[in-house]
Amino acid sequence: MSENAPVIYAQDLVKEFGPVRALDNLNLNIAPGEVHGYLGPNGAGKSTTMRVLLGLLRPDSGVIQLFGRDPWKDAVALHRRLAYVPGDVELWPNLTGGEVIDMFLRLRANEGETNFSTKRRDDLIERFDLDPRKKTRTYSKGNRQKVALISALAADVDLLLLDEPTAGLDPLMEVVFQEVIKEAKAQGKSVLLSSHILAQVEALSDRISIIRAGHIVESGTLSELRHMTRTTIEVETEKSAQQLQGLSFVHDFHAEGERTVFEVDGDHIREVMDSLAGLGIRSIVAHPPTLEQLLMRHYGDDLSGRGVSSSTTKKVS
Amino acid sequence: MTTTTVTQARHAPSPASGKQSSLAGTWVLLRFMLRRDRIRTTVWVLSLGVLGAYMAQAPKAYADNEAELHDMATLFADPVTRMMTGPGFGMDDPSFERMFSAAYVLMTYLVIALFSIFTVVRHTRVEEETDREELVRANVVGRHARLTATLTLGVVANVIIAAIIFAGAAAEYSAEGSALVAVGSLAVGLFFLAITAVTVQLSEASRGASAMAGGVLALAYVIRMGGDAAEQGGNALSWFSPLAWTQQTAPYVEDRWWPLLLPFGCTVVFIWLGYFLSTKRDVGASLLHARLGRAEAKPSLGTPLGLASHGLLGGLRGWGIGLILSGLLFGSFAQTMIDAADDLPDDFAQLFAGDDMMLGYLAYMGVFMAVLVAAAAVSGITQLRIEESRGRAEYALSAPVGRSYWFGSHLTVLVVGVLLILGLTGLGMGIGAVASLDEGGGEYFGQLFLATFLQGSTVLAVIGIVAALFGWLPKAAGGVGWVIVGYGGIVAAFGGLLELPDWAYDLNIFGHLAQYPVDDISWAPILWLSLIGVVGITIGLLGFNRREVNRV
Structure with a gap:
């Protein structure tokens, strides 16, 4: 061999x-x-x-x-x-x-x-x-x-x-x-x-x-x-983070006062971090994507897939 | 339902309602048990009731007229039959109703006792073992709720069984005697409910709890064997067995009720003990706390044989101790048999396979022992199936251990183990006989040992059949094994009474050996049975090597 x-x-x-x-x-x-x-x-x-x-x-x-x-x-x-x-x-x-x-x-x-x-x-x-x-x-x-x-x-x-x-x-x-x-x-x-x-x-x-x-x-x-992963970022900044909303690799953008929550594509983290740095970060939390989010996003909501119901697939795990 | 539990929950903290709160949820649990067991319990109850009621008809099927009735009575007056079926009251003046109570009642009682044992273990220790009890007890459920609900279920089921038996018997025979037979069945049922309520507190494993309660049943049967065989109506030994108490009522003969005070009294005491012990332990635990063990394994454990021994020896040891002691005990009845035979009329001896009644009896007990040893073997293979379905076989096979090697090691331990048990049981029987006989014991010793040991070929055949099934149809193996053993046991114990056609007797795998030492050894069946064993094991090994492990 x-x-x-x-x-x-x-x-x-x-x-x-x-x-x-x-x-x-x-x-x-x-x-x-x-x-x-x-x-x-x-x-x-x-x-x-x-x-x-x-x-x-x-x-x-x-x-x-x-x-x-x-x-x-x-x-x-x-x-x-x-x-x-x-x-x-x-x-x-x-x-x-x-x-x-x-x-x-x-x-x-x-x-x-x-x-x-x-x-x-x-x-x-x-x-x-x-x-x-x-x-x-x-x-x-x-x-x-x-x-x-x-x-x-x-x-x-x-x-x-x-x-x-x-x-x-x-x-x-x-x-x-x-x-x-x-x-x-x-x-x-x-x-x-x-x-x-x-x-x-x-x-x-x-x-x-x-x-x-x-x-x-x-x-x-x-x-x-x-390319499949998106990191969820929760950040509190001194200045508004509104400028990120329009970017193509930023998704699900929500802003509430100083607090902003959004998702960013895995291969564009650097650009986002660079922009955030200038906004005066007070706190930042980043969540890795879960497998479920990932599958849901790429394969729709039918997690069990292909007509096999989730209860029957469970048995063979 | 919701409102009652809520009220109880609110009351629970106050000490005044402590008694009531320990029973909180009993009714809900009972309904849940009935729902889970709606088919199982119904089938058990109806078939036991019908079995008991049918037994009332059995003597009429057996004997058509007075003369046959008297022949039958002679059979039941003889010590070997008494040993299997009871003290045999009223056989000097036989009637159909007396025949019913002398010959057929004990059989029903035995199965009722098993039903009681299974019911209690299933709803108490099995639930704890599987951690389901933890889930239930996290709700508003009192400490005594489960035991109370289980016992209620058991009592109600036993009362219904007794009622059906009464209806069946009283339709034919006198009401008082029939009532005694029915209440006797209730007494046996409740006694073993109570015994099991205690054993489930003692053992962490449901198998252990069943084994202990089953051991009490076996002991009760063996003790009354001694008493009832010794003289008609039983002797002092018959007063130390709950099975014998219910027959000492002498239904249709003396119709006495007071012996039933004994089983019912003991039932109350053991149920109290069960509740008491249950307060002395944690949920899921036994009374004995697990001790720390070895940090490192003995070298022997690191081989497939070592693993197989570890898994099987515990069970084999239990069966072995029980069987060897029984062998000693049965052997020691030898002199009793000779004394009893001397008292019987001459023409009676013709009913037996040989001239020497004592040897006939011991040859017969050898078959009985073989059935029990085969049961040990089937139980061993069932354990293997549990290894597989619990995923432990899969884990063990992930090590470089071949499938045939794994199964082969287990079969090796099993075959060697059961043959050893059989040999030692034969020795025990020989020693018991020699010790009890007044004269001339020595010459029988070797014969008795050989008689029992030759039964090894039958046991091997049973192992072969079950092993072949385990290799190809694992789901059927245990069931078929228990049917073979159960059928053998019933035919061995009650065969002559069942009036079965010849082919039905031929189907009994334990019925093919010659009755050595009464008859000469005939080698053909021994070779055939051993061959079935060897071929079966080979087929099983081939099958296990081919089939998937623990396929869902």
Whole structure:
């Protein structure tokens, strides 16, 4: 396998559950060493993609390859090179967190090697502030997620499949999570990071794919996607900001006394900031765009899309 | 509805209304339970009532005339049959109504007890386990509301069942005896409602709560086996089992009501205990607080076999302890059997498969044990299905563990586990028999062990069938498994009484082995059954390797 062959390669992938088309001609390409943000609303097919990548579900048609191999046929060999964090982590209730972590590290160790790096494990346990002696049934969702994250990150693998890994983590732990993912990237690991919150993957991802109703609607680097994003800016200025209203890249302009709220296209932030600077800024707040805003704007109000009702798509998430 | 809850909420903080507020919301919860269970409970209640009422007709279907009635009475006067069906009052002067109460009532009582256990666990511990109770209790719902609503539902259902049974029995037979049979069913139902109200406080897991209550039922049955087999009308042991109390009323013979004071009295005590214990714990918790465990795993856990052992050993251990103790106990009835056989008329011995009544009894108990061991095996595979549907299998398989390896490891642990249980149960039965026999026990020891162990081929066949289904039709596996085991259990316990056609007996997978040591070992069925097991497991492994994991 050459250095630049994709780690994950999916071409026209289709997966149907009865009448529901969970994956609809999905295309996905992830290069070695890349952190790839996988964005989509609930029920868009993110988890189904993960499970096809793990070789637990068999695609109905299309090509899917991990490290150039078929995940359905070569599941075991491929699983040696990857670690997975499920979206809704269920653990064995009468094992402790520490036991689950060790169990996975041992299962993943290469044949003949019974040892794994306890140093890396202990370090992660400390950074994520987990008590490994508690039975997993007493853990909250966030703590169960930490267990899965630690066992994935402590493993010596090339690819991390993370399905909404921060959904239950508090903001402090999210900072730790961002650090460890950056470290993993520095070590050359590839990461597929799914989420329904744009801001979460923005900070980490080299490239982002947006999935909607089982189909990738946008894919590219963050700057390539800038044209899609709009930042909401709330600003209080000494002088009126009225002059911004007429600009082509400023939208939804509202002014109320000194307070002004508007949206600006992602690739024109600089011009707006320059104009604002001269107005005497008292306070400024900028919100990143949410995925929902983005999808609504570009694909109309039919979020679930293509006649598949949101209740049925939800089931296949 | 809204107005009542609002009023109660307003009153709740005042200490004077404390009693009432702990029951706030009971009525709403009860209506909610009825709505959730409108089909389930109706089906249970009607089928139990009809089953009980139908049993009243059964003796007439079995015996057409006086002579047949007397033959039948001889059967029910014999200790092995008494062991399964009850103390056998009035068999010296048999009538259809007496036959009904001696032969068919206990069967109904057993199922009623199970209904009570399932009902209470389903509406209390299952709700807590799934965190739904938290959602409910965040509203204006008192601490005792759920238990009260559940018990109300259970009592009402049991009263209706008893009424149908009474109507069915009294249509044919004397009113007082019929009333005793019906009120006895109510006593059993309420007793197990009360027992389960206690066990759901003790265990955090609904499975644990059901297992404990089921254990009490099994123990009650086993204790009365000892008492009722020992002499007609039962001996002192028969006064230590709630199932036996309801039969000590001797319906249609002595018609005594006072033994029913025992189950009803215990019901009151256990319900009180249930309420009391529920105030001593947090919602969702058990009385025992979870302790801290190991920070690091033992090396054995890091293999598919280790994972499988972890998942299955707990359940197997529970089944194992219960079965080995039962084996010891059944074995220790050996001398009782010989004594009882000596008291019977000569022509009676012809009713049995062999000359030696004691060996016949123990061979029969070996089949009974095999049914229970098969139940342990089916329960193990059901657990595997839970692993899958809860998403844990998916997570475990994300490690470099092959599908066949994962399923194969679980099957290995299961097969080794159940064969070990079966072997130890055989040993227990042998030891029990040798210890109880006055003379000549030693020669039977090996035979008894072998008799039980050969049943392993049947258990293997059951595992094979269920494993094959798990590989190809996972949703059907548990259901089919329980039907096979349940049918085997019913035919083993009550087979002769059911008057089934031959093919129906052939369908019973537990009915194919020769009754060693009474008869010689016949190897053909042993080989066939083992072959079904091996082929089934292979097909299951192939299927699991091909099918998708946890497909929605």
